[in-house]
Amino acid sequence: MVDLKSQYQQIKKEVDLGIQDVIDSCAFINGPTVKQFQEDLEKYLQVKHVIPCANGTDALQVSMMALGLKPGDEVITTSFTFIATAEVIALLKLTPVLVDADPETFNIDPKAIERAITSKTRAIVPVHLFGQTAPMEEIMEIAKKHNLYVIEDNCQAIGSDYSFKDEIRKKAGTIGHIGCTSFFPSKNLGCYGDGGAIFTNDDELARQMRVVVNHGMTIRYYHDYIGVNSRLDSIQAAILKVKLSHLDEYAAKRRNAADFYDKAFGNHPKLKIPARYSKSTHVFHQYTLVTRDLDRKELISHLTAKEIPAMIYYPVPLHMQKAYLDPRYKPGDFPVTEYLSESVFSLPMHTELETEQLIYITESVLEFINR
Ligand SMILES: Cc1ncc(COP(=O)(O)O)c(C=O)c1O
Numbered sequence: 626m627v628d629l630k631s632q633y634q635q636i637k638k639e640v641d642l643g644i645q646d647v648i649d650s651c652a653f654i655n656g657p658t659v660k661q662f663q664e665d666l667e668k669y670l671q672v673k674h675v676i677p678c679a680n681g682t683d684a685l686q687v688s689m690m691a692l693g694l695k696p697g698d699e700v701i702t703t704s705f706t707f708i709a710t711a712e713v714i715a716l717l718k719l720t721p722v723l724v725d726a727d728p729e730t731f732n733i734d735p736k737a738i739e740r741a742i743t744s745k746t747r748a749i750v751p752v753h754l755f756g757q758t759a760p761m762e763e764i765m766e767i768a769k770k771h772n773l774y775v776i777e778d779n780c781q782a783i784g785s786d787y788s789f790k791d792e793i794r795k796k797a798g799t800i801g802h803i804g805c806t807s808f809f810p811s812k813n814l815g816c817y818g819d820g821g822a823i824f825t826n827d828d829e830l831a832r833q834m835r836v837v838v839n840h841g842m843t844i845r846y847y848h849d850y851i852g853v854n855s856r857l858d859s860i861q862a863a864i865l866k867v868k869l870s871h872l873d874e875y876a877a878k879r880r881n882a883a884d885f886y887d888k889a890f891g892n893h894p895k896l897k898i899p900a901r902y903s904k905s906t907h908v909f910h911q912y913t914l915v916t917r918d919l920d921r922k923e924l925i926s927h928l929t930a931k932e933i934p935a936m937i938y939y940p941v942p943l944h945m946q947k948a949y950l951d952p953r954y955k956p957g958d959f960p961v962t963e964y965l966s967e968s969v970f971s972l973p974m975h976t977e978l979e980t981e982q983l984i985y986i987t988e989s990v991l992e993f994i995n996r
Contacts, residue, residue, distance in 0.1 A: 626934050627811045631977040636867055643863030656859040662866045666822065669869060672799040674831035676823040677857035678838050681780040681807025684821040685750070686713040687855060688776045688803040691833040694719050694747055701741050702750040702778075703733040704943045705962040710752055710778050711943050722746070723944055725959040729900040731755060731913070731969075734961075735763035742767075748774040751801070753782030755913050755938070755971075756813070756879075758797040758905035762789050765800065775801030779824075781910040783814045784876050788904050797905070798824050803834075808857075808865055813879070813910050814872055816861040878976040879909040882983060886912055886972060889987035895919045895994045911938055912974040919994060921970055927993040933986050936971050 633640065647658055659677055666675045678684050694700065696718035702710050705726040714721040724737035733751045749768055751759035761777070768775045779798030783806050786794050798804025806812075808820030825831050833850075836843055841852030857865075868875075883899070890896045897915040901907055916924070921937070928935045942962040944954035956963065972986060 626936055626971070626973050627975040628973075628977040629810055629815070629975075632975070635977075636871065639867040640864055643867055644860055647859045647863050650859075653859050654856060656862075658859045658866065659857055659862040662857075662862040662869070663822075665866055665869055669872070670796045670799050670824060672796070672804075672824045673826045673828070674824065676825075676831060676834045676838060677862065678821045678823060678855040679857065680819045680821040680855075681778075681805060681809065681812075682709040682713060682821070683838075683853065683855040684780075684805035684807070684823045685709060685776065685778060686716065687834055687837045687853065688805055688823055689713060689717055689719065689748070690837050690852075691830055692748065692774050692776075692803070697745065698747040699743060699745040700748045700750060701738055701746060703752055703754075703962075704959040705731060705939065705965055706752040706754060706778070706943065707780070707939065708943070708946065709780075710750055711949060714750075715949070719747075720745070721943075721949075723954065723959065725961045726754075726965065727760075728961045728964070730757055730759075730902045731899075731965060732757065732759040732902075733764075735760050735767060738764065739767050742771050742773075746771065746773060748776055750776045750778055752778040752780075753785060753797045753905075755899070756782050756785060756908040756910035757902050758782055758785050758787040758800075760902075760904065761787050761795075761797075761800040762904070768801075774803070777801040777804040779804045780807035780809075780812065780821075782905075782908055783812070784872050785908045786906045799826065802827060803830060808861065813875060813908055814865065814868055816864045816868075818858075818861055820857045820861045820865065821855075822857070875976045876906075876908040878978075879974060880907065882974060882978045883907070883909045883912050885980070885983045886914075886987060889983075889991065890914065893991070893994065896990075909974055911971045913938065913969050913971045915965065916968045916970065921968065924990070924993050925970060928986075928989060931985075931989050933989055934973055937966075937969060938971050940966055942966050
């Protein structure tokens with residue numbers, strides 16, 4: 626689905642130099658490289674604070690810990706996402722409250738959020754799925770009205786811009802009280818191992834999150850809070866520093882590939898191309914199509930036989946995952962999510978897709994559906 630090898634070849638010199646510098650300095654943990662990357666990312670996102678951490682899942686967990694959410698507090702999120710979003714809610718013994726997705730953008734439906742709010746609701750976690758920002762203006766209005774926190778799960782949409790009615794533009798992840806991202810290798814800004822970061826414009830929340838990621842420690846060996854050990858290591862920061870300088874160029878390459886796919890599949894009655902939401906730029910973490918009246922399993926086997934990877938993100942909605950079965954929910958409760966889980970598939974999407982490869986992929990898909 627991604628071609629990290631070819632991408633590395635393009636930036637090898639800069640990356641190797643960065644890694645060698647860290648090894649020469651032996652400042653492997655909390656070294657100056659981490660601070661430099663943090664500052665570069667703050668500048669890129671136009672956000673006051675970036676708190677690097679070990680992965681995107683930790684970023685979500687640390688956010689919820691820093692907000693002081695307590696067992697039994699309800700956290701609203703989408704039923705159509707990667708498990709990590711709900712996992713941390715469950716781990717902290719908070720109550721995940723799921724709501725359905727919008728069939729066009731695949732993102733959380735704000736009307737469904739409003740209907741799910743109770744006296745126990747404390748936070749909303751919109752996920753900017755597949756590279757497009759969720760409807761943040763509506764979500765922030767709901768949050769304000771009901772006095773709720775908003776934690777953006779921005780693991781899939783770093784670099785995406787969101788436009789408000791008054792034409793103010795903000796980067797995904799910097800609109801809510803807290804934004805979280807993952808630097809997993811295949812992410813749009815991925816390192817060569819695990820990594821993550823948390824963003825906020827709130828000084829007090831930033832201070833609290835810096836304490837939580839460092840064992841709840843305020844002064845060395847004095848632990849005022851229960852925290853975690855969640856650090857971005859210096860070698861990963863050196864890689865990310867290089868890749869951040871290419872992020873917008875990478876997004877443009879992904880958009881070009883998406884345009885190619887759109888043209889090939891746009892008019893086909895059996896495929897629905899991903900909708901482009903007017904308020905957000907799309908950074909195409911995934912290129913995800915909805916199939917109509919098509920045997921998806923056979924299509925994927927056909928592509929696999931031709932050495933074309935194709936994936937289903939996500940085959941099982943959260944409320945139907947074995948570990949998350951809950952008497953509050955049953956199949957049929959989230960019809961859009963369930964429909965999407967049964968009908969979507971994603972094609973290779975990365976920065977190194979050549980025209981020849983795009984032709985081969987699109988022709989192979991069309992060959993199967995036009996049989
Ligand atoms: C939407 C979403 N949330 C959270 C995560 C968790 O990130 P990580 O794998 O870095 O823990 C991911 C990435 O896999 C993701 O896609």
